[in-house]
Amino acid sequence: MSSTFFLLRLLLIFSAFAISDARLAKRSAPPPQTLVIPVRQDENQIYSVMVNMSSNPSPQSFSFALTTSTGITTVAGADCDSCGGVPSYNPSASSSAQQLPQTQNVTTLNGTASGTLVRENCGLLQSNGSAWSYPNQTVTVASQSASFFSPGVSGMIGVGMAPFADTPAANWLARNPAQPTFSFGMALNKPSNFSADGGVLHWLQPDQSFYEGDIAWKPMIAADASAPSNMSSWFVEMDAWAVSGGTSSFNISQSGTQLLTFLDPFYGSIVFPQSAARAIYADIPGASKHATSAFAHSWKLPCDSKFRLTVTFGSLSTSLDQSALVVKQADGLCVGTIQEWIDASATEYLLGSPFIAVLYLIFSYSQSGDGTMGVAARAPTRDTLSRAAIVGVVLGTIAVVALLFITGFLAYSVWQRRAKKSHMRKQSKTGITPFTSVSESTSSRYSLRQQQNATYSSQAGLLDAPSNPTSPDWRATLLSAETNTFAGGTTFENGSHSGHGYYRTEVGSSSPGLIELDSPPPYVVPHSPPPVPLVPLRKARGG
Ligand SMILES: *[C@@H]1O[C@H](CO)[C@@H](O)[C@H](O)[C@H]1NC(C)=O
Ligand SMILES: *[C@@H]1O[C@H](CO)[C@@H](O)[C@H](O)[C@H]1NC(C)=O
Ligand SMILES: *[C@@H]1O[C@H](CO)[C@@H](O)[C@H](O)[C@H]1NC(C)=O
Ligand SMILES: *[C@@H]1O[C@H](CO)[C@@H](O)[C@H](O)[C@H]1NC(C)=O
Ligand SMILES: *[C@@H]1O[C@H](CO)[C@@H](O)[C@H](O)[C@H]1NC(C)=O
Ligand SMILES: *[C@@H]1O[C@H](CO)[C@@H](O)[C@H](O)[C@H]1NC(C)=O
Ligand SMILES: *[C@@H]1O[C@H](CO)[C@@H](O)[C@H](O)[C@H]1NC(C)=O
Numbered sequence: 379m380s381s382t383f384f385l386l387r388l389l390l391i392f393s394a395f396a397i398s399d400a401r402l403a404k405r406s407a408p409p410p411q412t413l414v415i416p417v418r419q420d421e422n423q424i425y426s427v428m429v430n431m432s433s434n435p436s437p438q439s440f441s442f443a444l445t446t447s448t449g450i451t452t453v454a455g456a457d458c459d460s461c462g463g464v465p466s467y468n469p470s471a472s473s474s475a476q477q478l479p480q481t482q483n484v485t486t487l488n489g490t491a492s493g494t495l496v497r498e499n500c501g502l503l504q505s506n507g508s509a510w511s512y513p514n515q516t517v518t519v520a521s522q523s524a525s526f527f528s529p530g531v532s533g534m535i536g537v538g539m540a541p542f543a544d545t546p547a548a549n550w551l552a553r554n555p556a557q558p559t560f561s562f563g564m565a566l567n568k569p570s571n572f573s574a575d576g577g578v579l580h581w582l583q584p585d586q587s588f589y590e591g592d593i594a595w596k597p598m599i600a601a602d603a604s605a606p607s608n609m610s611s612w613f614v615e616m617d618a619w620a621v622s623g624g625t626s627s628f629n630i631s632q633s634g635t636q637l638l639t640f641l642d643p644f645y646g647s648i649v650f651p652q653s654a655a656r657a658i659y660a661d662i663p664g665a666s667k668h669a670t671s672a673f674a675h676s677w678k679l680p681c682d683s684k685f686r687l688t689v690t691f692g693s694l695s696t697s698l699d700q701s702a703l704v705v706k707q708a709d710g711l712c713v714g715t716i717q718e719w720i721d722a723s724a725t726e727y728l729l730g731s732p733f734i735a736v737l738y739l740i741f742s743y744s745q746s747g748d749g750t751m752g753v754a755a756r757a758p759t760r761d762t763l764s765r766a767a768i769v770g771v772v773l774g775t776i777a778v779v780a781l782l783f784i785t786g787f788l789a790y791s792v793w794q795r796r797a798k799k800s801h802m803r804k805q806s807k808t809g810i811t812p813f814t815s816v817s818e819s820t821s822s823r824y825s826l827r828q829q830q831n832a833t834y835s836s837q838a839g840l841l842d843a844p845s846n847p848t849s850p851d852w853r854a855t856l857l858s859a860e861t862n863t864f865a866g867g868t869t870f871e872n873g874s875h876s877g878h879g880y881y882r883t884e885v886g887s888s889s890p891g892l893i894e895l896d897s898p899p900p901y902v903v904p905h906s907p908p909p910v911p912l913v914p915l916r917k918a919r920g921g
């Protein structure tokens with residue numbers, strides 16, 4: 379029985395590969411192979427990769443922090459006195475460095491660095507010790523910096539969208555004009571407070587075995603170029619977020635309005651606009667303002683606080699609970715991962731490493747510089763079955779795969795009959811969800827949804843709600859005892875109204891007892907003065 383089951387899963391994996399191969403074959407050039415780039419994380423929660431610059435006369439080897447906000451690569455220059463003493467790059471010790479006349483300012487939310495530009499031959503270290511070479515890469519050689527470098531980390535590799543010409547993606551696409559896109563997958567491990575394995579990048583080609591279910595694709599929106607101080611070079615639109623839980627069973631959510639979001643593992647926090655973060659912590663008993671970083675305020679809260687953040691991108695909903703949202707510091711104090719921008723007018727959302735670590739992210743850039751971000755659920759830790767073995771077989775003949783596919787189908791029917799008879803049918807907890815990326819049929823979507831519900835059973839309601847960005851959901855807001863000061867926001871107290879039920883029934887059909895508004899109430903318009911609250915503010919929490 380269990381060996382039949384194993385065989386079945388193996389066959390489904392083969393056929394999934396076969397179908398994606400067939401689809402990819404329609405492209406003009408054969409798709410590149412996946413290169414595995416190891417990511418380290420250090421005690422400062424910096425995720426980094428190794429990059430060698432130049433090779434002549436000898437390589438200069440560096441650890442670069444991974445950032446998706448920008449496309450710029452920055453290295454500490456040998457002449458930089460304010461770069462924190464990190465290992466530095468010396469262009470004059472390289473015969474391949476081409477000095478450019480321009481200077482460049484690079485900013486993070488924390489700090490800045492500036493210096494001249496060079497073009498240099500670089501190599502990104504793979505897990506097998508070889509380098510992925512990318513010659514002629516534009517690099518900013520910092521000659522001064524402030525709060526930019528972290529100990530032992532010599533700079534940043536920008537794998538974000540802009541400035542596109544400076545990205546490793548544009549560099550590779552220029553050298554491979556027949557390739558429609560440059561893509562990579564990101565599977566990071568959870569942040570830790572010690573130096574550890576940070577996960578992997580699947581360079582040039584995402585690895586399907588690391589995710590399951592549908593990929594929610596979101597176009598990357600270029601940040602306003604006229605605002606060079608913008609916090610990221612791109613944003614995607616998040617469809618909804620909700621925070622629920624606590625002793626009072628609160629539920630705060632926001633949807634149906636533009637939620638510009640960027641995801642960057644360079645930051646170890648999740649940062650919300652002030653109105654949203656304050657609404658969340660107002661519902662967590664004992665939470666109070668704690669500290670202020672260069673860009674955000676944090677809260678301290680009781681270590682046994684229990685709540686859950688659920689974020690929705692298209693068909694994908696994913697959530698974090700207190701194990702990621704409440705972090706115990708070395709001094710025993712517990713601090714919330716969700717923070718608020720210092721800038722009261724900021725309406726953007728930042729999802730940093732604690733969030734990215736539960737997902738599989740895909741970044742894909744076209745020859746013209748358009749970006750698309752894909753988000754998928756991370757596959758559970760896989761079997762010991764060697765992926766190299768699978769790839770080896772797939773690279774054999776399609777005929778064999780087709781044969782296996784047919785055998786698999788037959789085996790499946792037999793297995794299904796046997797399984798039904800013995801009432802022992804169980805859902806696979808590991809492995810790839812077959813066919814989901816190719817099939818559009820309702821029935822397979824239905825079965826996918828069932829599997830997602832199995833994975834995220836606690837959010838079954840969210841998955842049932844159609845995400846329709848053109849019809850803002852303003853309903854139910856007036857039922858709330860809470861003051862709601864953010865566009866599209868909804869809050870529930872689980873008091874006289876059963877909050878859980880209302881939200882689900884109001885979707886799509888009208889439910890008696892709910893006050894419906896056809897147009898958005900006059901809540902916050904981004905960058906405008908705060909609105910007049912509809913109901914009195916609740917009493918402030920002690921702290
Ligand atoms: C970089 O910043 C400095 C000081 O803020 C400014 O004087 C300079 O013009 C900027 N350079 C570029 C290329 O933006
Ligand atoms: C490392 O992997 C890459 C890509 O699969 C391959 O081209 C290279 O030859 C490998 N290097 C070694 C030392 O095995
Ligand atoms: C990178 O540089 C280091 C130190 O210079 C060297 O030992 C290593 O072999 C280089 N790696 C590759 C893949 O070139
Ligand atoms: C290096 O890249 C620039 C554009 O980024 C290009 O103009 C130049 O020709 C390239 N040089 C070489 C040697 O490939
Ligand atoms: C950043 O860019 C986005 C998208 O273009 C824009 O909506 C936002 O206002 C910009 N933010 C700032 C602070 O300039
Ligand atoms: C950015 O600032 C935060 C808080 O101020 C700090 O924890 C983090 O280490 C800083 N990151 C870098 C790269 O300096
Ligand atoms: C790391 O976290 C653990 C528990 O989360 C804590 O016991 C330990 O003291 C922390 N170490 C440092 C260096 O902060």
Ligand SMILES: *[C@@H]1O[C@H](CO)[C@@H](O)[C@H](O)[C@H]1NC(C)=O
Pocket residue numbers: 620622623629630631837839840843868877878881
């Ligand atoms: C919280 O509210 C959202 C939407 O308002 C809903 O989809 C979700 O099911 C609710 N969660 C809980 C735990 O009630």
